[in-house]
Amino acid sequence: MTLQHLLGGIVGAGNVLTAPEDTKPYFTDWRRQYSGAAECVVRPASTSEVAAVVALCDREGVAVVPQGGNTGLVGGSVPMGKRREIVLSLSRMNRIRAIDPLNDTATVEAGCVLAAVQKAAQDAGRLFPLSLAAEGSCQIGGNLSTNAGGVNVLRYGTAREQVLGLEVVLPDGRVWNGLRALRKDNTGYDLKQLFLGAEGTLGVITAAVLRLFPRPSANATAWIALESPRAAVALLALLRERLGDRFSAFELISRASLEAVLAHSRDAHDPLRDVHPWYVLAELGDSGEPTMLRERVENALADCAERGALCDAALAQSGEQSRSLWRIRETIPEAQFTNVKHDISVPVSRIPEFIARAGEALEATFGKIPIYCFGHVGDGNLHYNVGSEALMPRSAEVSRVVYDTLTEFGGSISAEHGLGQLKREEIRRHKDPLELELMRALKDTLDPKGLMNPGKVL
Amino acid sequence: MTLQHLLGGIVGAGNVLTAPEDTKPYFTDWRRQYSGAAECVVRPASTSEVAAVVALCDREGVAVVPQGGNTGLVGGSVPMGKRREIVLSLSRMNRIRAIDPLNDTATVEAGCVLAAVQKAAQDAGRLFPLSLAAEGSCQIGGNLSTNAGGVNVLRYGTAREQVLGLEVVLPDGRVWNGLRALRKDNTGYDLKQLFLGAEGTLGVITAAVLRLFPRPSANATAWIALESPRAAVALLALLRERLGDRFSAFELISRASLEAVLAHSRDAHDPLRDVHPWYVLAELGDSGEPTMLRERVENALADCAERGALCDAALAQSGEQSRSLWRIRETIPEAQFTNVKHDISVPVSRIPEFIARAGEALEATFGKIPIYCFGHVGDGNLHYNVGSEALMPRSAEVSRVVYDTLTEFGGSISAEHGLGQLKREEIRRHKDPLELELMRALKDTLDPKGLMNPGKVL
Numbered sequence: 065m066t067l068q069h070l071l072g073g074i075v076g077a078g079n080v081l082t083a084p085e086d087t088k089p090y091f092t093d094w095r096r097q098y099s100g101a102a103e104c105v106v107r108p109a110s111t112s113e114v115a116a117v118v119a120l121c122d123r124e125g126v127a128v129v130p131q132g133g134n135t136g137l138v139g140g141s142v143p144m145g146k147r148r149e150i151v152l153s154l155s156r157m158n159r160i161r162a163i164d165p166l167n168d169t170a171t172v173e174a175g176c177v178l179a180a181v182q183k184a185a186q187d188a189g190r191l192f193p194l195s196l197a198a199e200g201s202c203q204i205g206g207n208l209s210t211n212a213g214g215v216n217v218l219r220y221g222t223a224r225e226q227v228l229g230l231e232v233v234l235p236d237g238r239v240w241n242g243l244r245a246l247r248k249d250n251t252g253y254d255l256k257q258l259f260l261g262a263e264g265t266l267g268v269i270t271a272a273v274l275r276l277f278p279r280p281s282a283n284a285t286a287w288i289a290l291e292s293p294r295a296a297v298a299l300l301a302l303l304r305e306r307l308g309d310r311f312s313a314f315e316l317i318s319r320a321s322l323e324a325v326l327a328h329s330r331d332a333h334d335p336l337r338d339v340h341p342w343y344v345l346a347e348l349g350d351s352g353e354p355t356m357l358r359e360r361v362e363n364a365l366a367d368c369a370e371r372g373a374l375c376d377a378a379l380a381q382s383g384e385q386s387r388s389l390w391r392i393r394e395t396i397p398e399a400q401f402t403n404v405k406h407d408i409s410v411p412v413s414r415i416p417e418f419i420a421r422a423g424e425a426l427e428a429t430f431g432k433i434p435i436y437c438f439g440h441v442g443d444g445n446l447h448y449n450v451g452s453e454a455l456m457p458r459s460a461e462v463s464r465v466v467y468d469t470l471t472e473f474g475g476s477i478s479a480e481h482g483l484g485q486l487k488r489e490e491i492r493r494h495k496d497p498l499e500l501e502l503m504r505a506l507k508d509t510l511d512p513k514g515l516m517n518p519g520k521v522l
Numbered sequence: 523m524t525l526q527h528l529l530g531g532i533v534g535a536g537n538v539l540t541a542p543e544d545t546k547p548y549f550t551d552w553r554r555q556y557s558g559a560a561e562c563v564v565r566p567a568s569t570s571e572v573a574a575v576v577a578l579c580d581r582e583g584v585a586v587v588p589q590g591g592n593t594g595l596v597g598g599s600v601p602m603g604k605r606r607e608i609v610l611s612l613s614r615m616n617r618i619r620a621i622d623p624l625n626d627t628a629t630v631e632a633g634c635v636l637a638a639v640q641k642a643a644q645d646a647g648r649l650f651p652l653s654l655a656a657e658g659s660c661q662i663g664g665n666l667s668t669n670a671g672g673v674n675v676l677r678y679g680t681a682r683e684q685v686l687g688l689e690v691v692l693p694d695g696r697v698w699n700g701l702r703a704l705r706k707d708n709t710g711y712d713l714k715q716l717f718l719g720a721e722g723t724l725g726v727i728t729a730a731v732l733r734l735f736p737r738p739s740a741n742a743t744a745w746i747a748l749e750s751p752r753a754a755v756a757l758l759a760l761l762r763e764r765l766g767d768r769f770s771a772f773e774l775i776s777r778a779s780l781e782a783v784l785a786h787s788r789d790a791h792d793p794l795r796d797v798h799p800w801y802v803l804a805e806l807g808d809s810g811e812p813t814m815l816r817e818r819v820e821n822a823l824a825d826c827a828e829r830g831a832l833c834d835a836a837l838a839q840s841g842e843q844s845r846s847l848w849r850i851r852e853t854i855p856e857a858q859f860t861n862v863k864h865d866i867s868v869p870v871s872r873i874p875e876f877i878a879r880a881g882e883a884l885e886a887t888f889g890k891i892p893i894y895c896f897g898h899v900g901d902g903n904l905h906y907n908v909g910s911e912a913l914m915p916r917s918a919e920v921s922r923v924v925y926d927t928l929t930e931f932g933g934s935i936s937a938e939h940g941l942g943q944l945k946r947e948e949i950r951r952h953k954d955p956l957e958l959e960l961m962r963a964l965k966d967t968l969d970p971k972g973l974m975n976p977g978k979v980l
Binding site for chain 2 (some may be wrong): 479
């Protein structure tokens, strides 16, 4: 029997895709940056089907590429086409298994679309805070496997921190049921941490117990003009002293980024009258009355203005105003679509110096070129995009300058997107060889045949 | 040369202790439950000294017992006396290496006493939230190695969640420098997670980068009387909707626990006039004015009282009143010192049913016996203590009943204290063999000679 027949015996022939028109969306990522062929796409509907598929592949020596919404940015969910491989799509495993409002937990399958998890939490009167641009199509299994970040990390942490328990199919097809719904459990090594952020290279996450939170009943959105990134970092510290942990986002936006949006979108307009070199978009959430929160934010901003800690600020007076401020932030990526992109992080305190130094280093090599710098300054995470289409042929050179500057600052070359195929080689220039050796030792222990998502991460 | 001489060559002869009067406090835990001999106690003062000591032990086949404040409750830091072993005390490694207020991080050495870390954060205008009874003598390296819990987990998480980076001496003496100060870093497997909570069985944590937080400027403490644990769980959900994430503690206290305190301590008095079967001690923190927070808490409690969600409540009107309420909670352990103790967790929603079922099961076997049930209900973590001195000879039987009930509820037999020596055998009855196999595989990969804290955890 062929592999396809055997797989069909497990998941049903209709769930083994081989025709090019069927497999195409699974073999290429959504931005069409990565493409590779595999023998087929297999779509199991349950944990036991996943286990049987993986066990079969283990016996046959066929590699497995786990895939969720295929919205990743580093090619982690796309086959490489270099060996016998199948794509294992989790999209049919999309049940919300349970919601427990009194334990503030949701038990969900890997193939649940992130927005569906958010919706299920909302229907139970709770918040699932993970939120990112692809939430309408990315799947929670992929979010967990890549330790996704997004706009609420400042307050709620990354995907890793949302997880209390996991169910994982191991590379030999055995199922580890670690679906505990406990906030405290010190009974040995915390195995779930291994699989979170491993980009499918150590096993297949099939389900998870996620934390839920109280829903904020009040929100406030502020657009703040500043002289410099240094002022943004200082302002964050000052405002957190006054407003505590209410911040869910604190997004830095350079004037160049705003201008790109204004040029790209007719609907967009500059929220302030005067021109300023830098901005922050801040979002806050709280329980209680919205007017109470807005009053506190207004007072804190007025106080900061008086102390010279900001140039100007506008507080959204309605949901519509808040959405239009956020639209500016969300439009930045498409407004400067083709250039050399970097998803990087440094300690928050070192952002100003990094931005200055990287700018100088780039100018020294490439002359005056546009730099679109924006991102989650509260997490030390910048999207640092350089040049325009004309610079693309020199993208490797550009990235080299950015990453080498970054390493001097104790930064990370992948803050929230992962390594995948894209940064698998580059990371070797930045990581301690001992750390790479430990990673390899873990990989060899859990996946001795090297069948789980080969060519990614390591 | 003898081992002691070689060790003296690394750390200085004065830092190799062998005389019984010197080694005694290191060979026995503070409660005097565990005792064992080792060849000596070695007290290195730097990471390179730790590395040299561990490398020497690796060559000589001598086991290493890493020890911090030796305040653990499961015998994890005490030698077993069954083989060639040394105690490696980290207490001389007690420097605060750096505080970065704008990055909200502290870089500290493993031997720093927890209270010293809290103090250093406070001096920089920040909060390090980990807080527990032993904070005046426990050390941060031990807190991280045991993933300590304490009173602020509800808001800030356990010790694991406070860590951004680690420095670890591996079992062969090599140093892994993972002291990154980044909030986001998705460049491969998150190795620090392996060592956090591993109780020193995979390597020696020598330093860490810890998260800091804004300091709350307002606090509120409430003592709330309730009909049942069910009412406590429901009240927590109701109050979190109204007061958001301001809760740092939500502690359940049974009437029996309060009465033990009243009998034990002349200073203590019942905070309420009438007798009630259950209580909650709630602590809240916020930025802004204390009066503002107290008013909000008062309104929320009044609203809950009106809805019949609580029997009675008292809000502390001063710092002194708050401290005296907390003194009741903190006196519970010594007020019922000798009985059969359990540090357990269940999903928060299942606490009421667990308490009922465990009580019935114990009564069926042992008849009417006192049960002191208290703990961090917001984390699902109960300290469930049974009987008095008379029951101690049957402690194994008692624990068996409690743990078996617990397993039906998806609970944990060690919520925050770890496994150490105490629960190393018992855990085999409760954990999936596959999970034990994975733990063993990790141990064999990182510590193939089995020299790191043998006889603990696994």
